[in-house]
Amino acid sequence: MEALVGANLQVREGEFISLIGPSGCGKSTLFNVIAGLDEPTNGSIVVDGVERNGQQGLVGYMLQKDMLLPWRTILDNVVLGLEIGGVKKKDAHAIARPLLETYGLGGFLDRYPSQLSGGMRQRAALLRTILFNRDIILLDEPFGALDAQTRERMQEWLLDLWDDFQKTVLFVTHDIDEAIYLSDRVFVMSARPGRIVAEIPITLPRPRHSSIVTSAEFVALKAEAREYLNDAHRVGGRIVLED
Missing domain, CATH: 3.40.50.300 (P-loop containing nucleotide triphosphate hydrolases)
Known part of the structure; x- marks a missing residue:
C-alpha cells in the first residue's frame, strides 16, 4: 500500500x-x-x-522518543552529534556547556536521563539535534x-x-x-x-x-x-x- x-x-x-x-x-x-x-x-x-x-546526514532528525543513551550523562548525550562529527570530547563539552546553561539545563550536566523529567529530557534531545549542526531540522x-x-x-x-x-x-x-x-x-x-x-x-x-x-x-x-x-x-x- x-x-x-x-x-x-x-x-x-x-x-x-x-x-x-x-x-x-x-x-x-x-x-x-x-x-x-x-x-x-x-x-x-x-x-x-x-x-x-x-x-x-543532511538533516537533524528528532523523534517523539528522546532516544537519550541511559549510560551517558546529559552533557555526554548532548555532544553525541559533535563526537560523531569528529570533534574531540573535551572540545565538544566546551561547546555544549554554555548552551546547556543558556537553555535551562546548566544544573543537570552530570545527571543521567533517568534522573530528569520528560520536559528536561526533551530539552536535552533538542539541543543534541541542534548541535548535530545541520541547517534543516525534522x-x-x-x-x-x-x-x-x-x-x-x-x-x-x-x-x-x-x-x-x-x-x-x-x-x-x-x-x-x-x-x-x-x-x-x-x-x-x-x-x-x-x-x-x-x-x-x-x-x-x-x-x-x-x-x-x-x-x-x-x-x-x-x-x-x-x-x-x-x-x-x-x-x-x-x-x-x-x-
Whole structure:
C-alpha cells in the first residue's frame, strides 16, 4: 500500500513549517524520505537545487522518543552529534556547556536521563539535534508525550531556540493549536495515502505568547485547518526542500 501520493512540499530557508493530518497519513514516512532513511518510488527530494534521494546526514532528525543513551550523562548525550562529527570530547563539552546553561539545563550536566523529567529530557534531545549542526531540522511530534503545562513551556522554549539558531524546521504534530502557534505555514495532509491538501499561511505576529491562542485570528486559523482536515482533496507533484 502506498503511504504517500503526490506530496508536494516546498520549504524556504529559516522557516518553521508544521505538518498536520490524521493518524497514519504518512507524515513520519515523509520525514524518513527527507532524512534519506527511505527512498521515494516516485518524485524527488531537492536541497539547494540538488536532488538528494536516499542521502543521509543532511538533516537533524528528532523523534517523539528522546532516544537519550541511559549510560551517558546529559552533557555526554548532548555532544553525541559533535563526537560523531569528529570533534574531540573535551572540545565538544566546551561547546555544549554554555548552551546547556543558556537553555535551562546548566544544573543537570552530570545527571543521567533517568534522573530528569520528560520536559528536561526533551530539552536535552533538542539541543543534541541542534548541535548535530545541520541547517534543516525534522521534529516528529517531540512534545506528544508531555502533559499540557509542560508542552506549553516547551513550545515557548522551542521558539526561543529557533529564533536564536535560525534553523529551517519541519515539525509534525497532531495538535492543530500547536501547529498554528509555532509555525510560519501549516501544511495539511489527507488520510493515507497522504497528500498535501492545503497550505495555511500563519500571519500571527512574532514573538508569540500563549495568550495569542484566544485571539480572533488564531481561532479563525484553527477553524480553517479543521475544515481542510475534513475535506481532503488530491494534489500531485514533487517534494522540494529549499535550504
